[in-house]
Amino acid sequence: MLDIKKIRRQPDWFKEKLATRGIDASEIDEVLELDQKRRELLQKVEALKAQRNEASKKIGEAKRNGQSAEEAIKETRDLGDQIKGLDEKVEANDEVFYDKMSRLPNVPHDDVPVSLTEDGAVELRKVGQVRDFDFEPKHHWDVGENLGILDFDRARKVSGARFVYYLGLGAQLERAVYNFMLDEHMKDGYTEVLPPYIVNAKSMYGTGQFPKFKEGVYQVNGEDMTLIPTAEVPLTNYYRGDVIPEQELPVYVTALTPCFRSEAGAAGRDTRGLIRMHQFNKVEMVKYTKPEDSWDELEKMTANAENILKKLGLPYHVITLTSSDMSFTASMTHDLELWMPAQNKYREVSSCSNCLDFQARRMHTQYRDADGKLHYVHTLNGSGLAVGRTVAAILENYQNADGSVTIPEVLVPYMHGVKKITKENAVPFRNKLNK
Known part of the structure; x- marks a missing residue:
């Protein structure tokens, strides 16, 4: 499998090299779009988890002070539901991402003769x-x-x-x-x-x-x-x-x-x-x-x-x-x-x-x-x-x-x-x- 970090840094180079193996540039674009979507979803998940941690602290403080924690508990549950929904989206996105990544062939060495057929060896x-x-x-x-x-x-x-x-x-x-x-x-x-x-x-x-x-x-x-x-x-x-x-x-x-x-x-x-x-x-x-x-x-x-x-x-x-x-x-x-x-x-x-x-x-x-x-x-x-x-x-x-x-x-x-x-x-x- 190719290194997605390198593809992010040099998308045009990968498109050029893989074109010699019959891979259309759109396949690289699709992988990068899925990768970007994954990172955006994970950022949202982390932000919601931080909010949930804060809400959990409010529950503890309310109980220590003898106050009602009902509103904080509800907030925690709502945030948990949102996180679960995003996790499912990440999982679905990952399934498509890794499938597409696993179908990209290796990059040919610079000394490999370029041809879309066996002719030219x-x-x-x-x-x-x-x-x-x-x-x-x-x-x-x-x-x-x-x-x-x-x-x-x-x-x-x-x-x-x-x-x-x-x-x-x-x-x-x-x-x-x-x-x-x-x-x-x-x-x-x-x-x-x-x-x-x-x-x-x-x-x-x-x-x-x-x-x-x-x-x-x-x-x-x-x-x-x-x-x-x-x-x-x-x-x-x-x-x-x-x-x-x-x-x-x-x-x-x-x-x-x-x-x-x-x-x-x-x-x-x-x-x-x-x-x-x-x-x-x-x-x-x-x-x-x-x-x-x-x-x-x-x-x-x-x-x-x-x-x-x-x-x-x-x-x-x-x-x-x-x-x-x-x-x-x-x-x-x-x-x-x-x-x-x-x-x-x-x-x-x-x-x-x-x-x-x-x-x-x-x-x-x-x-x-x-x-x-x-x-x-x-x-x-x-x-x-x-x-x-x-x-x-x-x-x-x-x-x-x-x-x-x-x-x-x-x-x-x-x-x-x-x-x-x-x-x-x-x-x-x-x-x-x-x-």
Whole structure:
């Protein structure tokens, strides 16, 4: 959430910056009007409370002097009724004010490319050599289905579209990828966490998914409990309402979790394969830092994600997203996009974002400095990486002309020595039928 005190001081600056994210200036004006009304109502409440205190003193004086206090008692009651009415107006005003404030996105950093679409992202670097195939590379879903390690048809029967069964060495490859990711992140100083997969509405609000993006999640038990769309939610909310000891900062945490997304608005997009699923695994990185450290920590987090791709030998590039394309809570986002040879283009596998104090304000997460003063922490999050998309890239970039897939060298120990997935070794229970 943005700081209303700063909006009061620099309304035109906020209007200009948020216009780059598609926010109309009238939305800032509405927030300021509600804020002004709230302060006026509170001033009236305080004035009436002062009058009530004076009336209460008159009651005491009258009783001590043996005089009638009826008039003072009536005045006190009348003032109490007025205060109650104003308190109700403050509460109603606050409900609208906080709803509108909670729907304003974070302010983009000055270095973020300005665009109201995804076009205009800036490429920071390109890493790895794109493979020159001597045959027509297949899409990862064709590679996986031909080997028998991906089964979309039976998943559709059991659950519906955008679900998949991983089988045999396909399941083992997925597990190898995320175990490798976790091990690498722990080498980089992250603490592994196994968080809850279901969170309450306050947690979804804290990280900015609610109230604006309710249509994109799966809710259970009414509207209060939600299957996590990303591990960012339980990891970032770990310190919700807490004061973190200064000496603990920065805090690095990482987690593998399933993620659940309804993909509202994604009709017709990536209907085949592992790119856009309702359920998928992701390794997440989250940081809590002091404000002065967060930009350096964003670059370090991006490097942590890149480390995985470099060791897997997958070609990728890093881009800085445009002002309107980055997430609601981000002030800047670096995307890592993997090369997908069958599509002949790069596809996103990680977003690393600095949210500044935007989430911390929603969650009331602070730290106390050496002078005893409280400050909001800065929070960062990044995919390290989306596992299914990484598997998809491995299947496409490491496929062979005979339909087999070579295992990246760093994953061979995690695959118990298997160096290649073939039709003969892919799914043991099916291989029995071929003997």
